[in-house]
Amino acid sequence: MKTSHSFDGQFEFQGKAKTWSLVMIAIGVIGILGGFFTGNAERTFANLLLNGYYFTCVCICGIFFCAVQYVAQAGWSASILRIPQAFAKTLPIAAVVLLVIISAGLFFTHAGPNEEGKQTILPYLYKGWALKGVTTPGDPNYNAVIAGKSGYLNIPFFFIRLLIYLGSYSLIGRMLVKYSTNEDELGGMFNYNKSFNASVLFLLIFGFTVPLFAFDTIMSLEAHWFSTMFGWYNFAALWVSGLSVITLTIIILRENGYLEWVTEDHLHNLGQLMFGFSVFWTYLWFAQFLLTWYANLPEEAAYFYKRWEPQFKPWFWLNIIINFLTPLLVLMSRDSKRMVKVLKVACIILICGHWLDYFQMIMPGAVGPQAAWYNEIGLIEISAFIGFVGLFTFTMLTSLSKFKALAPKKHPLLEESLHHHI
Amino acid sequence: MSSTKYILGLFEDPDELMHGIDTLQKNSVPIYDVYTPMPIHGIERKLGIKDSRLGYAAFMFGCLGGTTIFSMAYYMLVQDWPMNIGGKPAFAIPDFIPITFEWTVLFTAFGMVATFFYATHLFPGRTPRVMDYRATDDRFVIAIDAKGNIPHDDITNLLKQAGAVEVKHNDRKYVSYE
Numbered sequence: 057m058k059t060s061h062s063f064d065g066q067f068e069f070q071g072k073a074k075t076w077s078l079v080m081i082a083i084g085v086i087g088i089l090g091g092f093f094t095g096n097a098e099r100t101f102a103n104l105l106l107n108g109y110y111f112t113c114v115c116i117c118g119i120f121f122c123a124v125q126y127v128a129q130a131g132w133s134a135s136i137l138r139i140p141q142a143f144a145k146t147l148p149i150a151a152v153v154l155l156v157i158i159s160a161g162l163f164f165t166h167a168g169p170n171e172e173g174k175q176t177i178l179p180y181l182y183k184g185w186a187l188k189g190v191t192t193p194g195d196p197n198y199n200a201v202i203a204g205k206s207g208y209l210n211i212p213f214f215f216i217r218l219l220i221y222l223g224s225y226s227l228i229g230r231m232l233v234k235y236s237t238n239e240d241e242l243g244g245m246f247n248y249n250k251s252f253n254a255s256v257l258f259l260l261i262f263g264f265t266v267p268l269f270a271f272d273t274i275m276s277l278e279a280h281w282f283s284t285m286f287g288w289y290n291f292a293a294l295w296v297s298g299l300s301v302i303t304l305t306i307i308i309l310r311e312n313g314y315l316e317w318v319t320e321d322h323l324h325n326l327g328q329l330m331f332g333f334s335v336f337w338t339y340l341w342f343a344q345f346l347l348t349w350y351a352n353l354p355e356e357a358a359y360f361y362k363r364w365e366p367q368f369k370p371w372f373w374l375n376i377i378i379n380f381l382t383p384l385l386v387l388m389s390r391d392s393k394r395m396v397k398v399l400k401v402a403c404i405i406l407i408c409g410h411w412l413d414y415f416q417m418i419m420p421g422a423v424g425p426q427a428a429w430y431n432e433i434g435l436i437e438i439s440a441f442i443g444f445v446g447l448f449t450f451t452m453l454t455s456l457s458k459f460k461a462l463a464p465k466k467h468p469l470l471e472e473s474l475h476h477h478i
Numbered sequence: 479m480s481s482t483k484y485i486l487g488l489f490e491d492p493d494e495l496m497h498g499i500d501t502l503q504k505n506s507v508p509i510y511d512v513y514t515p516m517p518i519h520g521i522e523r524k525l526g527i528k529d530s531r532l533g534y535a536a537f538m539f540g541c542l543g544g545t546t547i548f549s550m551a552y553y554m555l556v557q558d559w560p561m562n563i564g565g566k567p568a569f570a571i572p573d574f575i576p577i578t579f580e581w582t583v584l585f586t587a588f589g590m591v592a593t594f595f596y597a598t599h600l601f602p603g604r605t606p607r608v609m610d611y612r613a614t615d616d617r618f619v620i621a622i623d624a625k626g627n628i629p630h631d632d633i634t635n636l637l638k639q640a641g642a643v644e645v646k647h648n649d650r651k652y653v654s655y656e
Contacts, residue, residue, distance in 0.1 A: 342572075342575065345572070346572050346573075346575070346576070349572050350564070350566075350572070350573070352564065352565075388537075389533070390529070390533065475519075477519040477520060
């Protein structure tokens, strides 16, 4: 075992990684343009929203990971903190992408049936509450239930809220990165203590606003329906998928000769978190499902009714199998968490699984069923996802390559992390 | 012939203990066991101790708990006394899941504790097996089976050289057994 490491090696973003991420972005752009030009604009907008939300959530997870480690004063993770910090640095880009998608979806309109089946002009996204006249009594689009919610669900307040969430997360993420890079120069406890305070503040804000972020961005696609579990269910998805992306990034960087100080013990810890929070995700998924199923109130059951249509039912069940049974069976034993290849496969499965999770949250409400269940995931879905994977890889690795050291080399708990052993 | 059954080397410091283990292993003296007042990272690998099988026990207890309550619920609510609750079918699987989950956790937790107590002789009412009382307080103890490991004086010297503060020649294996 090496006893000393040089942390000054910078990540160089070039070669295959750069080419392939650009190729993936190109595939995504072609797929999205293809979606628009083949008359599937509504479906393409829903895909953009799905991937934009996923991208933003993964970046938020980087900040959340850092904040949890600082608040818990965890030692084991000190040497891998640069990876979630790179995610945190990418958040402003992800936030802008998401806001552009949402504004475009709200302001571009098309002709289609409203809830009563009358032809009208609908926005591409959030047609449940954002269509014109929905709150005006006497208008053919008037809907008393939605009008009752318009104090909260109206376009200006919606944007103000999104700006507050994404702005405050980005700001604190930036602060955490800044303190950590200052620490590299100065050393001492000063920046660590500041990071601790910023993390406490972040967790406080995040805890209150992340359910609202999920309510606004995803749940309001079906504006009649509501579930108080939905926010925490989305948070669990954010945390599991974010952890999988962090772990996968670390594994791939390690395979390419970076982060040689990261051992199986660090990966074991990340695997444990992925395993544990997959079970937590299932717990919340089931809590939401059981209560709705048991009470069987029409306004609540409508949500699951749509997902039990033959076009969505296979995906609905596949979601639970991928996101619960796979981590349960693959990641339960100690050995499999320590085998890098197994962990890598588990990460990829979970990343795709949570895409499917978001897919079945968004599509039934935003687009509605296609001809058959195998038409649900087509070229638009796949190419848009590939495009956003490329976009994330490109932006995240660009942020990572700007760090002068790949570990916070004067972090007070770095030595503990280098000797981490479980 | 000497009546010594076990030779104990008492160390004051975990690093010296590790050094003592190295010295004994270099001289091909088999170590019976090591007792420390706190966990020491990496000591299992050094002594070649196999991974604990407690996890397998936990898994089996979990399966047992889940199966037990699922069968019980099935018998009570479907076979013996089916009731119409909110128009749901008698065999309503989503209803069974919370209790199945709870019993799985309960059996796993209790089963693991019981297995651990059984395997380590810590079960209430049993006399714990202690080779040296100070290993539970402030001494790090290496125990060597005296039978076959002769001459004893050489082992004593090896332990002293490695930094043992005291070497004991015990006639009994467990001092806690009265």
